Amino acid sequence: MSAASETPVALDERDALSHLPRDRAERDPDAEPVIRVTDLKSAFGETVVHEGLNLEVRKGEIFGVVGGSGAGKSVLLNTVIGLRTPQGGKVEVLGVDVQNATGAERETLERRWGVLFQSGALWSSLSVRENVAAPMHEHTRLSLKTIDQLSDSKLAMVGLEPRAGNLHPAELSGGMRKRAGLARAIALDPELLFLDEPTAGLDPISAEAFDTLIRNLSDALGLTVFMITHDLDSLYALCDRIAVIADKKIVAVGRIAELERSDHPWIKEYFLGPRGRAAAQSNERAEAAERTQSAKPAEPEKTTRQAAGGEEQS
Numbered sequence: 001m002s003a004a005s006e007t008p009v010a011l012d013e014r015d016a017l018s019h020l021p022r023d024r025a026e027r028d029p030d031a032e033p034v035i036r037v038t039d040l041k042s043a044f045g046e047t048v049v050h051e052g053l054n055l056e057v058r059k060g061e062i063f064g065v066v067g068g069s070g071a072g073k074s075v076l077l078n079t080v081i082g083l084r085t086p087q088g089g090k091v092e093v094l095g096v097d098v099q100n101a102t103g104a105e106r107e108t109l110e111r112r113w114g115v116l117f118q119s120g121a122l123w124s125s126l127s128v129r130e131n132v133a134a135p136m137h138e139h140t141r142l143s144l145k146t147i148d149q150l151s152d153s154k155l156a157m158v159g160l161e162p163r164a165g166n167l168h169p170a171e172l173s174g175g176m177r178k179r180a181g182l183a184r185a186i187a188l189d190p191e192l193l194f195l196d197e198p199t200a201g202l203d204p205i206s207a208e209a210f211d212t213l214i215r216n217l218s219d220a221l222g223l224t225v226f227m228i229t230h231d232l233d234s235l236y237a238l239c240d241r242i243a244v245i246a247d248k249k250i251v252a253v254g255r256i257a258e259l260e261r262s263d264h265p266w267i268k269e270y271f272l273g274p275r276g277r278a279a280a281q282s283n284e285r286a287e288a289a290e291r292t293q294s295a296k297p298a299e300p301e302k303t304t305r306q307a308a309g310g311e312e313q314s
């Protein structure tokens, strides 16, 4: 018989883990979506960017949005978080009609979501710690001391040491700047995280580390993630479902294996072109290595990122 003291530990562990996603893709598809975009129309003057765009993001999933440069990914993100007013249609996030939200509803939404913009968008005159603390000052009445402690714990969660908190954004590497932006995005313990091209501009190793960080954080915190990316390695490594923007709307949505079978010309080119195939193969190898749980470290394989010699900017 095993030691009696082991039983409560196992129970505690089960309790602690019971809310976590085991297999994200098995999540209840009938649950009320966290994000619902209906018949969206976006235009700049005569230029129509979105028309008849529909989208639903389920609770707890990592949802990726891909599309060519200029397809309207960032405009979609800005519309979903209410920074841009669309020409038509409706956006609901966490049950709130974003475009018609009252000030109080808007304030609540901003506490329940975190955003990492493409540039990182840190305030250059503030230290990293002050950047992370800013949303807490704005949205809570916590004491200065508590905010300082919480800021350091957010930095630790994204893999930054407390002394990185004293630095200014200009003193950080690209990867550290993204991590600092992520620490600020999770400052208020959000349920929902928006990421715009989180790995763009990072070298292959930093990009892979950042993917792992996002996966681990979203598992640990039970986050729903809405991520815009053109990074195929991120799609394979991270996303539960993917939506493709082309022709001003979402032309396909599903798991990656489903999209690989699509007949849409852009999707075929994207997934079945050389970069797509390299990403799929490196993902297959990673999964095979995980299955065999080989003690022997695998040969380092070229990922799409390495094959491309780093990440391109869109």
Ligand SMILES: Nc1ncnc2c1ncn2[C@@H]1O[C@H](COP(=O)(O)OP(=O)(O)O)[C@@H](O)[C@H]1O
Residues within 6 Å of the ligand: 044, 049, 067, 068, 069, 070, 071, 072, 073, 074, 075, 076, 314
């Ligand atoms: N502020 C703006 N004024 C005019 N046109 C814009 C503006 N922002 C974006 N656009 C246009 O909307 C389209 C989609 O842009 P965007 O969403 O940034 O593309 P991406 O998919 O690369 O993120 C592009 O054709 C762009 O030229």
Ligand SMILES: [Mg+2]
Residues within 6 Å of the ligand: 073, 074, 075, 118, 314
């Ligand atoms: Mg963009």
